[in-house]
Structures are given as C-alpha cells and as structure tokens.
Amino acid sequence: MKIGFIGAGNMGGAILRGYLTTTNINREDVFVSEQNQEKAEQLKAELGITPAKDIAELVALCDVILLGVKPNNFETVLPLIAEKYSTDKVLVSMAAGIEMSFIEKYLGAEAKIVRIMPNTPAMVNEAMVAVCRNANVSDEEFAPVFHIFKAIGKAEEVPESLIHCVIGVSGSSPAYTYMYIDALAEAAVKNGMAKEQAIIFAAQSVLGAAKMVLETGVDPVQLRINVCSPGGATIEAVTILQQNGFEKNIAEGFQAAVEKSKMMTKN
Incomplete structure (x- = not known):
C-alpha cells in the first residue's frame, strides 16, 4: 500500500511521524506533497519518505491519500486531486467543517472517502481519532486506513453525524485539559x-487518572467516589468544585465547541 500526504503541517506531520515510528511500512512507499518543495526535501532527509513533484503525481502513485490542508484551501486543492483521482483510491480528509458530501462534489459520487477528526496528542502517539467513511468504502478498504490511526493512539469508527460531538469531547478538549493542568500548577506555586x-505533578496525575479510566473499565463517577474518603481532603475539594459549577462549566464549553463546528460546516 502506497500512502500519500498532501500537507504535513502540525496535524498531518504528527500523523505521518507517528505512523512511521509505530509501523514497519517501507518508507519509500510513503509520499508527501508540500507547497514548499524545500520542506518536502527536508522531510525526505529526516524521515526517508518520497517527495512528489506535485499533487497530481502523488494522487497517481498512491492508494491512500491523506489531505492535510486547511479547510479554506479545499476549493483549490480538490480540483487538482480530481485530475488523477480514480475510484480504486481512498481519500482521507482531516479538516474540520468539511463534510464528505462536499468532497464528493469534486471527486464524484463514487469516490471513496474517509473523514477523520484527530487531536493534537497525535504528536506523542496518544491521539484520539474519530474515523468515518462514506458508503463506497468497503470493510477491506477501510481496515488498512483505520490501522493508520490506531497506530498513533486510539481510534473509533463513528457516523459522520457525530463529528460535531467528537470535536467537543476530544478534538477541542486537550485545550480544556491544559487549562486544568495550568490551574492546578498555579495553585501549587501559590503554596x-x-x-x-x-x-x-499536575500533568502526571491527569495522565494516571486517564489510564485508570481506560484500563480498569470502571465508570469515572465511581473512580471519583473511590478517591473521596469521608471527611478527607479530596471530598472537600470535590465539594467546592461542584458548588462552583465545575461540571456545568465543562458541559457549556463542550457545547460551545459543538455549535461552532456546526456553523463552520460545508456540505
């Protein structure tokens, strides 16, 4: 399988590096097309992958094409992809606000399209990636594409209708978590x-708590109860957080991200 990356910026580059470090793929079978050819050559020197001379060449050579350009560049890039696209190829889009139906307008109703919503922890191989596909992508075609994202963290297949929810719960939530870590650290500094x-101290505690949720299978509410000894320090802190609307604030922030995602959508 030959894989091509159109754009290897922050997210595309994180997925590219994570995939290369966790799989045994022949690096010469990984292609990149960058607007800045000098950057493409740097990626070749750093990672051993193959620069394509342009988008058309990359599309012609590759079985799976990951589109990592900004949403406002899609109307420029999709016609270039369409020149060499054929329905034996799978196109993967990672752009917020671009529905698969929008891409089908350029590549045709028979195009095989996968849409993903990753998050920035892809940079340390701890991504949470939502993956959805249109009806043209078979299970056999989907499996190797899904594997790309399982290699950089965790991946779950969801219907495209849940993408706005995904943005609230995982796409944007690293930012909320950084705020929490920073607030804990600042409080510790004052002490x-x-x-x-x-x-x-704060970041490792978040990492450990997250692993407890993922690896024990215990409901987060029960895990919180387990930590709160009656009359202890933890239950005192939890009570203050609840009184000040901790859960309500998180839910409202989540919903704001969801509503903004809906406003940004092109279909």
Missing part, C-alpha cells in the same frame, strides 16, 4: 512549589 515541578 510554595516551583512551577516546573508543579506542572509535572
């Missing part, structure tokens, strides 16, 4: 801890 050390 005498150095900022660098406080960040380690």
Whole structure:
C-alpha cells in the first residue's frame, strides 16, 4: 500500500511521524506533497519518505491519500486531486467543517472517502481519532486506513453525524485539559512549589487518572467516589468544585465547541 500526504503541517506531520515510528511500512512507499518543495526535501532527509513533484503525481502513485490542508484551501486543492483521482483510491480528509458530501462534489459520487477528526496528542502517539467513511468504502478498504490511526493512539469508527460531538469531547478538549493542568500548577506555586515541578505533578496525575479510566473499565463517577474518603481532603475539594459549577462549566464549553463546528460546516 502506497500512502500519500498532501500537507504535513502540525496535524498531518504528527500523523505521518507517528505512523512511521509505530509501523514497519517501507518508507519509500510513503509520499508527501508540500507547497514548499524545500520542506518536502527536508522531510525526505529526516524521515526517508518520497517527495512528489506535485499533487497530481502523488494522487497517481498512491492508494491512500491523506489531505492535510486547511479547510479554506479545499476549493483549490480538490480540483487538482480530481485530475488523477480514480475510484480504486481512498481519500482521507482531516479538516474540520468539511463534510464528505462536499468532497464528493469534486471527486464524484463514487469516490471513496474517509473523514477523520484527530487531536493534537497525535504528536506523542496518544491521539484520539474519530474515523468515518462514506458508503463506497468497503470493510477491506477501510481496515488498512483505520490501522493508520490506531497506530498513533486510539481510534473509533463513528457516523459522520457525530463529528460535531467528537470535536467537543476530544478534538477541542486537550485545550480544556491544559487549562486544568495550568490551574492546578498555579495553585501549587501559590503554596510554595516551583512551577516546573508543579506542572509535572499536575500533568502526571491527569495522565494516571486517564489510564485508570481506560484500563480498569470502571465508570469515572465511581473512580471519583473511590478517591473521596469521608471527611478527607479530596471530598472537600470535590465539594467546592461542584458548588462552583465545575461540571456545568465543562458541559457549556463542550457545547460551545459543538455549535461552532456546526456553523463552520460545508456540505
């Protein structure tokens, strides 16, 4: 299988590097097309992948094409893809606000399209990736594409109708989590801890708590109850957070991201 990346910026580059470090794919079978050819050559030197001279060449050579350009560039890039696209190829889009039906207008109703919604922890191979496909992508064609994203963290197949929800719960939520870590660290600093050390304490606690949820299978509410000994320090903190609307604030932030995603959508 030959894989091509059109654009290897922050997210596309994170997926590219993560995939290369966790699989045994022949790196010469991984292609990249960049607007800046010098950047493409740098990726060749760094990663051993193959620069394509342009988008048309990459599309002609590859079985799976990952489109990592910004949403406002789709109307420019999709016609270039269409020049060499054929229905034996799968196009993967990672752009927020671009529905698969929008891409079908350029590539045709028979086009095989997968849409993903990753998040920035892809940079450390801890992504959460939502993956959806149109009706033209068979299980056999979908499996190797899905594997790309399982290689950089966790991936779940969802219907496209849930993409707005995904943006709220995982696409945008690293930002909320960074706010939480920073607030904990700042509070620790006020109590005498150095900022660098406080960040380690706060971030590792978040990482550990997340692993407890994922690896034990215990409901997060029960895990929280388990930590809260009657009359202890933890239940005192939890009570104050609840009184100040902690859960309500998170839910309202989540919904704001969902509504903005809906407003941005092109179909």
